[in-house]
Amino acid sequence: MPSLKDLRNRIASVKATQKITKAMQMVAAAKLRRAQQGAEAARPYAERMDIVLANLASGVAAGAGPALLSGNGRDQIHLLVVATAERGLCGGFNSSIVRLAREKVLALQAEGKTVKILCIGKKGFDQLRRQFEKQIVELIDLRSVRQLAFENADPIGKKIIGWFEAGEFDVATLFYSKFRSVILQIPTAQQLIPAQIGAGHAVSEAAYEYEPGQDEILATLLPRNISVQVFRALLENAASEQGARMSAMDSATRNAGEMIKKQTTIYNRSRQAMITKELIEIISGAEAL
Amino acid sequence: MATFHFELVSPERLLFTGEVEAVVVPGIEGQFTVLKDHAPVMTVLKAGIVEIEETAAKKIRLFVRGGFADVADGGLTLLAEQAAPLEQFDSARLAAEIKNAEEDLADAKTEEAKKLAAEKLDQLNELKEAIAA
Numbered sequence: 001m002p003s004l005k006d007l008r009n010r011i012a013s014v015k016a017t018q019k020i021t022k023a024m025q026m027v028a029a030a031k032l033r034r035a036q037q038g039a040e041a042a043r044p045y046a047e048r049m050d051i052v053l054a055n056l057a058s059g060v061a062a063g064a065g066p067a068l069l070s071g072n073g074r075d076q077i078h079l080l081v082v083a084t085a086e087r088g089l090c091g092g093f094n095s096s097i098v099r100l101a102r103e104k105v106l107a108l109q110a111e112g113k114t115v116k117i118l119c120i121g122k123k124g125f126d127q128l129r130r131q132f133e134k135q136i137v138e139l140i141d142l143r144s145v146r147q148l149a150f151e152n153a154d155p156i157g158k159k160i161i162g163w164f165e166a167g168e169f170d171v172a173t174l175f176y177s178k179f180r181s182v183i184l185q186i187p188t189a190q191q192l193i194p195a196q197i198g199a200g201h202a203v204s205e206a207a208y209e210y211e212p213g214q215d216e217i218l219a220t221l222l223p224r225n226i227s228v229q230v231f232r233a234l235l236e237n238a239a240s241e242q243g244a245r246m247s248a249m250d251s252a253t254r255n256a257g258e259m260i261k262k263q264t265t266i267y268n269r270s271r272q273a274m275i276t277k278e279l280i281e282i283i284s285g286a287e288a289l
Numbered sequence: 290m291a292t293f294h295f296e297l298v299s300p301e302r303l304l305f306t307g308e309v310e311a312v313v314v315p316g317i318e319g320q321f322t323v324l325k326d327h328a329p330v331m332t333v334l335k336a337g338i339v340e341i342e343e344t345a346a347k348k349i350r351l352f353v354r355g356g357f358a359d360v361a362d363g364g365l366t367l368l369a370e371q372a373a374p375l376e377q378f379d380s381a382r383l384a385a386e387i388k389n390a391e392e393d394l395a396d397a398k399t400e401e402a403k404k405l406a407a408e409k410l411d412q413l414n415e416l417k418e419a420i421a422a
Binding site: 038208 | 296298299300301302303316317318328329330331332333357359361366368370371
């Protein structure tokens with residue numbers, strides 16, 4: 001039976017924890033709004049990019065065109081770009097992305113392919129390192145970034161392209177979490193190289209004029225598209241992370257509330273029991289006289 | 290005057306959308322003006338000023354850098370790598386970049402590097418003039 005002092009301490013500590021989780025929830029909510037705005041603001045660009053690319057790619061025969069579009073003809077070395085958060089305490093956000101990536105790695109290894117991993121974000125790196133230490137080629141740390149800008153994504157895209165051109169890998173896939181709502185984030189795998197051109201876009205029939213040539217435009221557009229995809233993934237990830245943290249902290253706050261209630265009941269009961277006991281002692285003492 | 294639909298988007302946000310009368314676009318092979326029913330063109334942009342003419346009286350000037358212009362049946366779309374209203378443009382940064390480019394040119398060893406650096410410097414200088422105008 002814990003003493004009254006123990007119970008009081010326990011309640012106080014749970015209350016302190018609740019205050020922290022509550023504050024974290026509110027911070028996440030504020031950050032979420034900003035991250036969501038960022039993700040939404042970036043959407044038009046990515047959508048227009050898709051359409052323009054689809055228009056251009058429709059003029060290129062299958063298997064022809066730049067290597068970024070049609071691949072380099074091999075499928076032996078896979079690069080997995082795993083984008084996760086820099087911080088924890090956001091529910092299953094990081095784990096679910098890592099789980100998806102891990103399954104992919106194991107499936108590829110079972111097929112006898114070589115796998116390389118590029119981690120964006122420390123949390124994914126920490127989790128993947130336990131199992132795939134040898135496969136991880138680099139960790140990109142975005143910890144110091146406050147507000148994601150295109151300048152943060154661009155070097156990553158360029159680095160990936162540089163590796164591709166140097167023949168370090170044949171196929172690149174990007175792992176991130178799509179933001180649907182505060183309670184729903186969908187871990188997603190998206191192929192970067194060879195580019196997957198959004199099918200289903202209405203391809204305009206008009207005869208385009210190109211300045212300079214079509215090939216030159218495609219050659220500058222494709223690398224940029226990689227950076228844009230990375231940027232979009234990072235923005236979606238940022239929104240997902242805050243959403244996941246918000247709901248995780250919300251349930252943590254609620255759990256703490258329940259615990260406080262339970263402990264308070266126990267505290268009050270044992271206090272009452274003690275008073276009753278003392279009263280009985282006094283009365284029986286008086287009667288004995 | 291007849292109007293057409295124009296959109297200017299950067300990776301970070303949608304900067305302008307609406308009906309306009311004319312837009313002057315800094316294409317890589319020269320500036321051109323887009324009016325309604327322009328033939329479909331796709332071109333790479335160079336750094337410069339986009340002049341949007343909503344009406345004859347209302348003009349907006351924006352700074353863009355890198356990207357694409359896509360003129361299609363639906364109107365004109367500019368996909369700019371960087372874009373900002375001219376008032377927000379940081380001329381100190383541009384001056385620093387020009388200085389950088391000049392140093393690059395001085396340091397360039399191979400012919401090719403020299404050519405590249407010279408091109409970049411030219412572009413930056415042109416940009417400076419365009420902004421001053």
